[in-house]
Amino acid sequence: MSHPVDATKSILHPEVAAYLDSLTAAPDPLPLRMERKAKALGFPLVGRRAGRWLELLARMIGARRVLELGSGWGYSAYWLARGVGPEGQVLGTESDPRCIAEHRELFANHPLAGRIRLQQGEALATLRSLSGPYDMIFVDIEKEDYPRALELAVPRIRSGGLLVADNVLWGGKVTQPAAPDDVATRGVLRFNTLLHDDPRLEAAILPADDGLAVAWVR
Ligand SMILES: C[S@@+](CC[C@H](N)C(=O)[O-])C[C@H]1O[C@@H](n2cnc3c(N)ncnc32)[C@H](O)[C@@H]1O
Secondary structure, three states: OOOHHHHHHHOHHHHHHHHHHHOOOOOOHHHHHHHHHHHHOOOOOOOOOHHHHHHHHHHHHOOOOOEEOOOOOHHHHHHHHHHHOOOOOEEEEEEEEHHHHHHHHHHOOOOOOEEEEEOOOHHHHHHHHHOOOEEEEEOOOOOHHHHHHHHHHHEEEEEEEEEEEEEOOOHHHHHOOOOOHHHHHHHHHHHHHHHHOOOEEEEEOOOOOOOOEEEEEE
């Protein structure tokens, strides 16, 4: 993975981050278990505050069909599944079969399990094969692929739907010019520019955890 060491850390002042954490309780033991496991293994998840935003964004637009690019074990899918409600579905994509096996084990007998389906495969290839329309597409794959994800995702989101992406502040690296071989930072910088310049979108970045880009499709 091309995550810089600090990409999973909050870009907020630690005391402010701790205060926000104190307000965002985990709704049940599963997210806590996943957070602990991720910390022990150094596996990158969206932060809990970004997860809560995913839930609320999905709920605010009445999302029922959500597509996720880069699902890992399904931590972000957990929050999205809360947001889509009992009639909704989250289709996740994940290239690593071990993550999918881990997801099945973690969600066994969990009430939200039926709202999430993880499909193994390369996310952009899967996206190309789907016509949508989706209410919301959430992007959390390799950062060099973000610009291509945007190009493929926007036509598959309904008017009034959302394109959301994690790590768009990239541990603060976006404030510095990227080295020619730093394809991840270059991908994030290009994505952020494309997102804000696209006449089909209204975009802003929430400084939650590592930065959550939110774009509303006109
Ligand atoms: C940062 S982790 C995301 C975890 C998840 N979104 C969460 O917060 O719980 C990225 C995941 O995306 C997967 N991934 C990265 N690029 C991918 C691609 N092009 N296609 C499918 N999966 C990809 C990785 O294997 C990894 O599990």
